[in-house]
Amino acid sequence: MIGNGDDMEGNRLFKFPKPQWLNSANTRNAGVYLSGALFSIALFVMIDATVYSNGRLNGSDLHLNFVDWIPSIFSFLGMLVINSIDKTRLSGDTFAYSGDGVAWKAKVVLFMGFAAMAGGLAGGVTVMVLKYVTEGATGMSLWFGVANLLANALVMLSCVVLWVSQNMEDDYTYNLAL
Template identity: 40%
Template sequence: MSIPRSSYDPRRVCLNLSNLNLGRHRRTIGIYLAGGLFALANWTFLDAAILSAHAHSPYNEPQIPPPVHVGFLDWVPGICSLLGMIIINLIDKDRVQGNEGYGESGAVWRARLWLFIGFAFMAGGLAGSVTVLVLKYVVHAYTEQYTYYGYANVSQNVALMLSAIVLWMSQSISTEYEYTLSI
C-alpha cells in the first residue's frame, strides 16, 4: 500500500490516523472505545484475581493447597500501566505539539518529558507483566488453570496501553462544535 503523492509529507515519520473518516462522531466513538478497552483490561485481571482467591485443592486430595495465587507482585505491572495512562492523558496536547501561546519556552520540553515518562511507565508495566508471566507461571510449568493468571496480567497491560493510545488520539481530534479563539 502506498500513500498518494498529494497527501505525502516527507517530514512526517508516522501516518496520521486522526484523519480516519468515522463521521462527525469520531471523537465520541474513540472515547467510548478507550473506555471499553479500559474496562475490559481491568475486568480481565480482576477475574483472574478473584479466581485465584477462590482456588481450592482437588476434591480427592484436600490437604494439598493450590500451588500459586495472585499476589501483590502481580498487581504492580497493572498499577504502573495505570499511572502511565493517567500521566499521558493529563498532558495538554497543544503543549506537546509546540503550539505558540504558552509563556515559558521550556513548557514544550517538559510536556514531552512527562509524555515520555508516561509511556515509560506503560512499557515498564507491560515488560513487568511479561516477566511475571514467564518467571512465576511458565517456568514452574503450572497447569493452564494457573497460567491464566499470568496471561490475564499481560492482556490487562496490553489493553491499558491500547486504551491510552486510543484516548490520546481521540482527544486530539477536534469536534465540529469546538472553536479555536486566538488573540
C-alpha cells in the first residue's frame, strides 16, 4: 500500500521511486551528448548572429560587438566552473574531504559558477532590452539580441543536463571505482 509507509525508506524525499532506466550508462552517455549538442547550438547561434550582423546583408546600424559577447563569456565561464566540481566534494560527510574544508570551498566555487551563469543570462536580457528593444530594432536586427539571450539560455540548459548526467549514481560505476 502506498499510504501505510511500510515499503517506503525513511530517508527518501519523494513518494515515488525513480525509474531504474534513469541510472544506466546509456542514459548518462545520452545526457552528455545532449549537453554537447545544446552547447554547440548555443555557440552556433551566437557566431551566426555575429557573422550576419557584420556582413553586407545587414542593412541596419545595429551590429554585434564585444558588449554583446560579455554575457556569453560569463555563461561559458560559469558552465566551466560548475562542471569542474565533483559532486562528492560538496558533501562534508566523508572523512577524506571533511577535515580540510574542501566541501565549503567547493560550495563557494559552485555558487560563483551559478552566479556567473545567472549574470550571463541577466546580462543577455539587459543587452537585448537596452541595445535592441529600446532602439526599436525589428526583424533581423532584433534577432541579434534574441540570439544572445537564446545562446545564454542554451548554455545554462546544457550545464544543467551535463551536471545531472555526470553525477548520476550507478552501482556499476561504484564497483569500478573500488
